[in-house]
Amino acid sequence: MIKGKVYPVEGARIPVQNPYILAAHHLDAYPAGNGEMAPIEFPIDWEKGNDFSSTRGWKMYHGEYVPGFPAHPHRGFQTITYAKTGYIDHFDSHGNYGRYGNGDVQWMVAGKGMQHAEMFPLVNTDQPNPFEIVQIWLNLPAKMKMVEGSYEMHWREELPTVVLDKEKPSENYLKVLAGSYLDASAPKPSEVSYGHDENHYVNIWEGQLEQGKTLTIPQFPEEVPVQLFIRSGEVSVDGNKITAPSLLVYTSDSDVDFTVTEALDFMVFTGKTIDEEVFAYGPFVMTTREEVVEAYNDFERTEFGGWLWESGAPIIPADEGRFSVNNHGQERRTPPTQ
Structure with a gap:
């Protein structure tokens, strides 16, 4: 006999419980790309930089040209991103970057502070670019919230x-x-x-x-x-x-x-x-309100090491395959079959 509760799921958010903070299931039927990894036609019903339309079948999210989430900070938890269909281009403030998708899983520990960008390049120009991901926020206990951040790929072949x-x-x-x-x-x-x-x-x-x-x-x-x-x-x-x-x-x-x-x-x-205790506000997950205020102040002062890339919404050339560059840009890794 089980003891439990059923939660309805409405929209993209999955109401996951402790130790998870949130999980979001994004499903987008993107059209063909325009050769610059943006949609071949932009929507007429969107707010540029803040597009979460639920009626069109696809969203630009916070992207202004290529869909996705330009540079933003995190502290106090980790993300686990399952890119089931389509691609994600990752860049972060530690100098790491790469492209993953079609079954790969990325782990990123924000720890004491990290910025990252997650852009969704529309690499296909002669056909649609279907896209499906699940992004999960997994909490960290207080003793781990200020660890050094990390980024790693677990390729679908693994x-x-x-x-x-x-x-x-x-x-x-x-x-x-x-x-x-x-x-x-x-x-x-x-x-x-x-x-x-x-x-x-x-x-x-x-x-x-x-x-x-x-x-x-x-x-x-x-x-x-x-x-x-x-x-x-x-x-x-x-x-x-x-x-x-x-x-x-x-x-x-x-x-x-x-x-x-x-x-x-x-x-x-x-x-x-x-x-x-959990106190989550915006991009930070801490144990008290004071710690979240401190996180905002630290980010304003240090930018968590600063943003190293020319654009806040960087992308990788369309003809690049899946890869990751780790250890502050020092080590390039590819899936086992490449």
Whole structure:
């Protein structure tokens, strides 16, 4: 028997719970690009630099030419970005940069302070540029909030997929984006990440199952709630049906079997609860209001090391593949197959 609560999901925000701060599911049907990685035609119904239209099918967000989020600061938490479809160009105030997408996962620990830009280049000029990402804010405990920031890529080639039905593997699978499922494990994030310590049980999975199949989620300690996001479809558990779009947050003293009653598209988030106060305002997540005020003052004074790039919305040339430049611009890395 599970003990839990179902939260409705409205719009892009997934109402994730402690230790997560927020999760946003962005789905955009971008048109073809204009050769400069901007849309071939700009919307007529947008506020330049602040476009979150819910009726057009795609958004410019805070981008003024290329969609995305130009340079902005963070402190006190970390982001985990799953670029399921399309590309993201990353630049930060530590001199790191790169392009990732189509299944890659990026971890960025803001720690004591980091600026970054996340732009969504429309590289295809002869066809649409579909785009889907999930960005997650994972809290850091007070003792880790002022660690040195870090940025790292976990390429899709490094992320294991667990086949849940050998006869139809493409329709019945679970992909390990972070942590582990059964014997399959994703790469471990850096030591300054809350997800580095296995005793924090930070796991992020996504997958699909056909109607009639069973999704088994293993037991976790009581202080590690399971958060099941049903993007589409329906499941049944303990005689109750849970329909998309919704988030089930629960604890259980045993493994839990969910029966798929309608073809399922899902994500799962787990993590040990951080039993501390949270004060989140704007781009900062601290434990008190005073600490957030201090973060704003520090950023105004230091710009967290300053912005190293000519533009606040930098992009990478369209013909570049996936890569990352780490360690303050000193080390270039590419996916295992490149």
